[in-house]
Structure formats: structure tokens, C-alpha cells
Amino acid sequence: MEIGAVANAKNFGSRTAVVFGPVRYTWAEWNDRINQLAHALRALGLGRGDKVAVMLHNCHQFLEITQAAAKIGVITVPLNYRLRGREVEYIVTNSDSRAVICGEEFVPEVASVMDQLAGIAPGGYVVVGESRDRRFRSYEALLAAAPTAEPAEQAPPGLNSMIYTSGTTGRPKGVFRRGGIDPQLLLAVVQGFGLQFGDEVHVVPAPLYHSAPALGSALTIVLGGTIVVMPKFDPEEFLALVDREKVTSSLVVPTIVKRILALPDEVKRRYDVSSMRSLIVGAAPFPLETKRAAVEHFGNCIYEYYGSTDAGLNTILPPAEQMTRPASCGKVLAGTEILILDDEGRRLPPGEVGNIYITNPLVKSMQYYKDAEKTKEAFRGEHMTVGDMGYLDEENYLYIVDRKTDMVISGGVNIYPAEIEEVIYEHPAVLDVAVIGVPNEEWGEELKAIVQLKSGVPASADDLIDFCREHLADYKRPRSVDFVTEVPRNPSGKLLKREIRAPYWEGRTRRV
Numbered sequence: 001m002e003i004g005a006v007a008n009a010k011n012f013g014s015r016t017a018v019v020f021g022p023v024r025y026t027w028a029e030w031n032d033r034i035n036q037l038a039h040a041l042r043a044l045g046l047g048r049g050d051k052v053a054v055m056l057h058n059c060h061q062f063l064e065i066t067q068a069a070a071k072i073g074v075i076t077v078p079l080n081y082r083l084r085g086r087e088v089e090y091i092v093t094n095s096d097s098r099a100v101i102c103g104e105e106f107v108p109e110v111a112s113v114m115d116q117l118a119g120i121a122p123g124g125y126v127v128v129g130e131s132r133d134r135r136f137r138s139y140e141a142l143l144a145a146a147p148t149a150e151p152a153e154q155a156p157p158g159l160n161s162m163i164y165t166s167g168t169t170g171r172p173k174g175v176f177r178r179g180g181i182d183p184q185l186l187l188a189v190v191q192g193f194g195l196q197f198g199d200e201v202h203v204v205p206a207p208l209y210h211s212a213p214a215l216g217s218a219l220t221i222v223l224g225g226t227i228v229v230m231p232k233f234d235p236e237e238f239l240a241l242v243d244r245e246k247v248t249s250s251l252v253v254p255t256i257v258k259r260i261l262a263l264p265d266e267v268k269r270r271y272d273v274s275s276m277r278s279l280i281v282g283a284a285p286f287p288l289e290t291k292r293a294a295v296e297h298f299g300n301c302i303y304e305y306y307g308s309t310d311a312g313l314n315t316i317l318p319p320a321e322q323m324t325r326p327a328s329c330g331k332v333l334a335g336t337e338i339l340i341l342d343d344e345g346r347r348l349p350p351g352e353v354g355n356i357y358i359t360n361p362l363v364k365s366m367q368y369y370k371d372a373e374k375t376k377e378a379f380r381g382e383h384m385t386v387g388d389m390g391y392l393d394e395e396n397y398l399y400i401v402d403r404k405t406d407m408v409i410s411g412g413v414n415i416y417p418a419e420i421e422e423v424i425y426e427h428p429a430v431l432d433v434a435v436i437g438v439p440n441e442e443w444g445e446e447l448k449a450i451v452q453l454k455s456g457v458p459a460s461a462d463d464l465i466d467f468c469r470e471h472l473a474d475y476k477r478p479r480s481v482d483f484v485t486e487v488p489r490n491p492s493g494k495l496l497k498r499e500i501r502a503p504y505w506e507g508r509t510r511r512v
């Protein structure tokens with residue numbers, strides 16, 4: 001089965017494939033570049049099952065890499081570009097990546113851990129842009145030296161990305177899948193989001209290392225549409241692109257919608273957004289007042305969904321039901337089954353809150369890379385959980401109520417506190433610490449550290465935040481610190497996170 005770049009180049013080669021600032025490629029032109037990179041990766045010694053780590057800001061090259069790798073069966077490992085050296089080193093090493101492609105701005109970060117990256121193939125460091133570090137080869141030079149012909153012995157269409165999610169142990173987990181694309185699930189997602197073959201124009205405002213923007217881009221490629229890549233999100237530029245490129249779809253988090261709606265009315269009125277057919281919102285709770293304002297501005301094109309990197313996309317709430325079922329994140333998709341279980345694994349009836357367990361073709365092929373214990377913990381039979389709690393109604397619509405795990409969602413980004421707590425523990429003044437999510441009107445949640453200091457050893461909130469700044473990516477840094485005489489723990493020493501969070505969420509119907 002031919003899908004993606006090769007099929008698009010054959011069927012409508014003159015149609016625009018990708019737009020990135022002033023750069024525009026047709027499908028024929030872009031497929032040539034993708035083929036050149038596929039040949040270049042093979043010349044580096046990469047083949048089926050090998051991994052290539054990618055650390056880039058949003059750009060057309062990011063998507064070229066994923067498409068070229070997929071053609072020859074190489075697995076892409078996207079890296080959050082806000083990671084620091086030791087975080088980069090862990091993922092590149094744990095994933096067994098044999099090459100690293102990074103932007104010129106990330107060369108110092110990657111170079112700082114090169115001595116620890118023993119598995120990289122000779123010549124396997126590649127830079128997009130310019131670098132004086134001669135250990136990095138030029139991305140464009142690699143392409144220029146390679147042929148544009150289709151690579152021989154291409155891999156069948158499959159799931160060729162391994163995204164790392166944060167773990168409750170403080171170590172990220174690689175979500176690894178074997179197998180091809182399930183046609184039933186693909187069709188359910190395309191139809192569920194109202195996407196159309198051939199004329200879809202999809203704008204990507206969020207970082208491509210996240211699973212949701214990657215999904216939106218992949219669906220657009222399958223449909224033979226056009227991808228408009230934003231280097232970074234800017235609310236007015238988003239509206240300008242919708243107007244100028246006649247954008248029909250976008251996959252966003254609620255924070256992006258809030259920032260767009262916060263623009264002055266006179267700014268919003270400058271741009272025609274009537275081309276938008278599918279504004280798809282997920283990854284965090286979507287407040288009703290924001291939803292209403294979004295419908296008022298963009299029209300009846302708002303979709304909501306529930307999904308995760310681990311379990312894929314599981315529910316969709318279409319525009320017609322945004323106001324009739326405002327608390328739901330949608331109906332369970334065809335090909336997916338969701339069970340609500342109690343702590344003993346017993347199935348609960350509709351309306352009763354319990355642990356959300358999911359199965360679908362993606363789940364059945366999923367494992368946490370080189371972590372059999374974490375994989376086993378997540379599953380009950382063929383169903384897995386990511387730690388969310390909720391209920392199903394009589395018509396199989398899902399409602400999210402709380403999280404059993406300690407995960408914090410800030411601006412659509414999943415953050416697990418264990419790694420942050422581990423860093424704060426390293427501060428010489430800290431005796432005990434708990435990191436939680438507290439309400440933030442723009443981001444949904446923000447990080448707060450609850451700290452018990454050692455007797456007679458002073459430290460301020462700024463001291464601890466600055467300490468985190470030195471050792472963690474900025475999105476993992478607590479925005480505030482509260483000092484307590486004792487951090488609540490149970491007799492076995494487990495942090496009582498719900499008790500700690502409760503005062504900050506008092507009076508709110510949702511606790512996430």
C-alpha cells in the first residue's frame with residue numbers, strides 16, 4: 001500500500017506539500033528531498049529498526065526526517081528541545097539511537113554529552129544550519145550529495161516514531177510500537193475530526209516533538225494535504241496564517257486557544273478564519289467559557305478529544321455536541337474499548353468513577369522500551385492505563401474527573417514531579433519536598449514546590465527556583481515555592497499528594 005509522500009508525489013506532485021515561512025515545496029520537490037535524506041541515512045549505516053534522535057525547533061526538516069526515516073524503516077526519536085545535556089544523554093542512550101540530527105542552536109548541548117554517547121555511528125552527528133564544530137555534518141550537504149530516486153526495498157507504512165514520556169520514577173519512558181497502521185483506527189480518526197482528502201491545509205503551532213502535532217501532520221500527509229509549520233506559536237501569526245493560507249485544520253492545546261482569544265478584538269477582526277473546518281483541542285481540560293468563546297470566534301468547527309502518547313487517540317467530541325455535552329471529552333472511537341475499573345480490576349457501571357483502561361490496535365502493539373516492569377504495571381490484560389480517572393455514560397461518552405498518578409498538565413505538556421523533586425532534594429537546604437500542580441488560568445496548571453527546609457539552613461523561593469533553572473528544562477521549573485514545617489507523608493513514606501493538592505483546588509469542580 002502506497003501512502004504518504006511517495007503516493008502524493010505521484011498523484012499530485014504540483015500541489016503544495018509544506019510551507020515554512022518563505023519556504024514552499026510541492027509534493028514532487030519535497031519527496032525528492034525526503035528521498036535524498038533516506039539515502040543519506042542509509043549511507044550512515046542506518047537501517048530497519050535503527051533509531052535517529054531529532055532535536056529541532058519546528059521546521060520543515062523535522063517532517064522530512066520523519067518521512068525519510070519511515071521510508072527505510074528507521075525509527076525517529078524526537079527530543080524536547082528544552083532538555084539539558086544529561087536529559088538528552090539519557091534519552092539518546094536509552095533509545096539506542098545511532099544518529100543525532102539537531103539544530104545549530106543545540107550543538108553545544110549535544111556536544112556537551114558526546115563523550116557519553118557511545119552508540120552513535122561514525123558521521124552520525126548532523127546539524128540543520130551552520131556549525132563550527134566539525135564533528136557535525138551539514139544536513140543540506142548530506143542531501144545535496146544523495147540521489148533523488150526512490151530508495152530500494154522501502155519499509156511498509158508503519159509507526160516509526162518513539163516518543164519519550166516522563167515517568168513517575170523520574171526517568172522518561174520510550175513509547176515503542178511494532179506493527180503497521182490500522183486502517184479502521186485511521187479511518188475513525190479522519191472521519192471523527194471531519195478531515196477531507198486532498199484539500200486539507202493544516203497549521204502546526206505546537207512543538208513537533210509532541211505526539212499531538214506529530215499526529216496532525218501525519219494525518220495531513222496521509223490525506224495528501226498541505227502542512228503549514230509555525231517555527232513557534234504566536235497568536236496573531238496563527239490567525240494571519242489561517243487567513244493567508246486558507247487553513248482548514250489545526251490540532252492545539254487549550255492554552256493556544258486562550259492566547260488567541262486574548263488578542264484585542266480589533267486584532268482578531270483583521271483576519272478571516274472562515275476556512276477553518278476542524279479546530280481540534282485536547283491534551284488538557286478545555287474550560288466551558290473558553291469553548292464558548294472559541295465557537296463564537298471560529299464558528300462551529302471545534303472538536304475535542306482524549307488521548308495520550310501511550311494509548312493513542314481514544315475519543316472525539318464533535319462540534320454538534322460541544323454545548324450539549326460540555327463536560328465530556330467525547331465518544332469512544334470505533335476500534336477502541338474503554339473500561340472503567342476499580343482498584344481490584346472490577347468493571348464499574350456507567351456513571352461510576354474509576355480507573356480508565358484502554359485497548360485499541362496501538363495499545364496492543366505498545367511497550368515501554370526496555371522497561372518490561374513499567375509495561376506490566378500499565379496493563380490489565382490487553383487494556384492499559386495512563387493513570388487517569390473518570391467515567392462513561394450510558395452512551396459510551398467519556399468524562400475525565402481526576403488523575404490517579406501525580407502527573408501535572410501545564411499548557412498541554414505532561415510533567416511528572418518525581419524528576420523535579422529529585423533535583424530539589426540536591427539543594428543543601430532542603431530536607432523534604434513535594435511538587436504538585438496548582439490552578440493557572442492560562443496554562444491550566446503550574447508547578448508549585450512544597451518544601452521543608454533543614455533546621456538552621458536558610459533558603460528562599462528564588463534560591464530554589466534558580467537552582468532548578470540550572471539543572472532542568474524551563475517547563476519543569478516550579479513557578480512558586482511554599483515552605484512548610486513538614487511535608488505530609490503516610491507511614492510508609494509515600495507523599496500524600498492528594499492531601500497536599502487539596503487546599504489549592506478547593507472550590508473547583510475539577511481537580512485537574
